[in-house]
Amino acid sequence: DTEVTQTPKHLVMGMTNKKSLKCEQHMGHRAMYWYKQKAKKPPELMFVYSYEKLSINESVPSRFSPECPNSSLLNLHLHALQPEDSALYLCASSQDPGTGSEQFFGPGTRLTVL
Amino acid sequence: QKEVEQNSGPLSVPEGAIASLNCTYSDRGSQSFFWYRQYSGKSPELIMFIYSNGDKEDGRFTAQLNKASQYVSLLIRDSQPSDSATYLCAVMGGNNNDMRFGAGTRLTVKP
Numbered sequence: 001d002t003e004v005t006q007t008p009k010h011l012v013m014g015m016t017n018k019k020s021l022k023c024e025q026h027m028g029h030r031a032m033y034w035y036k037q038k039a040k041k042p043p044e045l046m047f048v049y050s051y052e053k054l055s056i057n058e059s060v061p062s063r064f065s066p067e068c069p070n071s072s073l074l075n076l077h078l079h080a081l082q083p084e085d086s087a088l089y090l091c092a093s094s095q096d097p098g099t100g101s102e103q104f105f106g107p108g109t110r111l112t113v114l
Numbered sequence: 115q116k117e118v119e120q121n122s123g124p125l126s127v128p129e130g131a132i133a134s135l136n137c138t139y140s141d142r143g144s145q146s147f148f149w150y151r152q153y154s155g156k157s158p159e160l161i162m163f164i165y166s167n168g169d170k171e172d173g174r175f176t177a178q179l180n181k182a183s184q185y186v187s188l189l190i191r192d193s194q195p196s197d198s199a200t201y202l203c204a205v206m207g208g209n210n211n212d213m214r215f216g217a218g219t220r221l222t223v224k225p
Contacts, residue, residue, distance in 0.1 A: 033213075042202055042215035043158065056212055090157055100146030100165070100206040103213060105157040 004106035006091050012112045015081060021109045023074040023091030029104075031097035032074040034066060035090040037108075043090055049074060050097030081113045117141060118205050120216035128224050133190040135201050135219050140184065143208025147179055149188045150202040152218070158202055162188060193223040 004025045013019050023032065031050050035043035048056035049068040057066075063085075065077040074091055088110050092103040120137045127133045135149075146165055150158035162177040164170045164186070170177045176189040186205075190197055203216040 042218055045212055045214070048211055050211070058212075088157075098209075098211060102146075102148060102160055102163045104160060105150075108157045 004091055004093055004104055006089075006106035006109050008109060009107065010110050010112075012114065013078065013081065014114050015083075017081075018077070018079045020078065021076040021089055021091075021111075023076075023106055024072055025093040025104075025106075026072055027093065027095070027104075028071075029093035029095050030071060031094045031101075031103075032068065033092040033094075033103060034074070034076055035092065035105075037088040037090055039087075047076075048097075055097070078111075081111075083113050086111055086113045117214045118203055118216040120201075120203050120219050122217055122219060124220040124222055126222045126224060127193050129193060129195060131193050131223075133193045133197065133221055133223070135188040135190075135203075135221070137186045137188075137203030137205075137216050138184055139186070139203075139205045139214075141205065141208055142181075142184065144205045145208070146206035147177070147186045148204040148206075148213070149175075149177060149186075150204060150215075151197075152200045152202055154199075190221075193221075195223045195225050198222050 007022045034046040037043045047066045052068045067075040088108045090108045091106040094103045095101045149162040152158045164177040164179045174191045178187045200218040202218045
């Protein structure tokens with residue numbers, strides 16, 4: 001298994017809703033990442049988990065809450081989002097944290113906040 | 115100063131030509147460099163990575179790295195219409211934990 005999977009593919013939510021994005025990999029990778037990508041812009045790093053511990057939080061608003069239940073799973077909990085949070089949310093994984101190894105991306109979740 | 119800079123394009127080349135994509139970076143401590151291809155509406159796909167100065171070839175793709183000049187490039191030989199996409203240069207920071215992307219270069223290969 002050489003892929004990163006993300007669910008759901010699409011999500012529409014209101015500003016008062018609570019929802020979660022899910023990411024899964026079975027490559028034995030020990031680093032996992034959340035990125036946000038707006039249209040015609042590059043991905044922006046949000047969070048990095050190394051060995052299931054949060055190692056980087058790029059000053060992301062608290063309405064985004066990451067969670068890494070185990071080495072294969074990564075969640076992003078969403079609450080009280082704003083319309084400007086509408087974007088493609090990408091999960092990625094890499095083999096060894098801190099070694100600069102290549103990252104592999106999942107297909108993304110396209111989020112629309114109404 | 116942007117951390118990773120790319121010519122935004124668009125870059126248009128005829129089918130069969132060589133496409134040349136360039137990228138510069140500001141963090142001298144960076145050790146890992148990547149090229150991703152992204153089709154419209156899809157996620158980035160890794161096509162090349164390079165860690166050492168010089169050239170690295172994989173099929174029709176060649177990545178070139180010059181750490182002294184803080185410069186990375188990607189050459190695509192025998193360009194095909196299916197190569198039409200946005201190419202993202204990505205640089206791993208000196209701490210090897212956070213990867214920064216350039217703005218991307220949109221490539222169009224015309225039949």
